[in-house]
Amino acid sequence: MRDQPPYSPPPEDVLEIGAPEHFAALSHPLRQRLLFALGHRPATTSQLAAQLDAKKGNVAHHLKVLRDAGLIHLAETRQVRGGTEQYYQRTARHMVVAEPRAEGTAAMLAAVAQELDRSPAETHLTLRHLCLSPAKARELGETLARLVDEAEEDTEKQPLHGVLVALYQQAPPTSTSSPAAH
Secondary structure, eight states, rough: OOOOOOOOOEEEEEEEEEHHHHHHHHHHHHHHHHHHHTTSSSHHHHHHHHTTTHHHHHHHHHHHHHHHSSEOOOEEEEEEETTEEEEEEEEEEEEEESSOOOHHHHHHHHEEEEEHHOSSSSSOOOEEEOOOOHHHHHHHHHHHHHHHHHHHOOOSSSOOOOOOOOOOOOOOOOOOOOOGGG
C-alpha cells in the first residue's frame, strides 16, 4: 500500500455487541471481512476494495452500514490530488456479544458459515457438549477468552484468521415427556 497515516490502535479495547444494528451489520460476510481487514490498520474504501477483491461501491455501502452501527469510525482524512481520502478503522479491538439473541446470532453465524465455506485453508470447527459445574464453566470461558486475547499476531503480511468463541449452557428440555422415554 502506498503512503499511509501512522497506525494508532482502535479507541476502545472492547465493544459489547448487543444492539439490533450491531447484529444486522454483522450479518453480511463482506462486512465481517471488512472488520477483519480493519483490525490491523486503517484503510480507505479503495484499499479495502483491492484487498478484498470487491467492487468499490459495494465496499462503500458496507462501510456505511458498519459506521452507522458504530462498529467502525472515520480515523483520519487526508487531502490527495484534489480529493479527500477517508481512512476507516474498527472502533474496538475486540467485539463481545453481550446478550445473544436468537435472530441476531443466527444472522451473524450464517455470515461466519459463509466465511468458513470460502476459506482457502483447513478450518477448525468443533461442537462439543460438556457437563460442567458453574465454576468449571466460568473457568473454561475465562480460559478461552484469555487464549484468544493472548494469541500473538504475526505481521500484516500473513493471512487473516477469524476466531469465534462460544460457551453456553444448553437449555433444559421443554417437553413434558418422562425421563424414561429418552
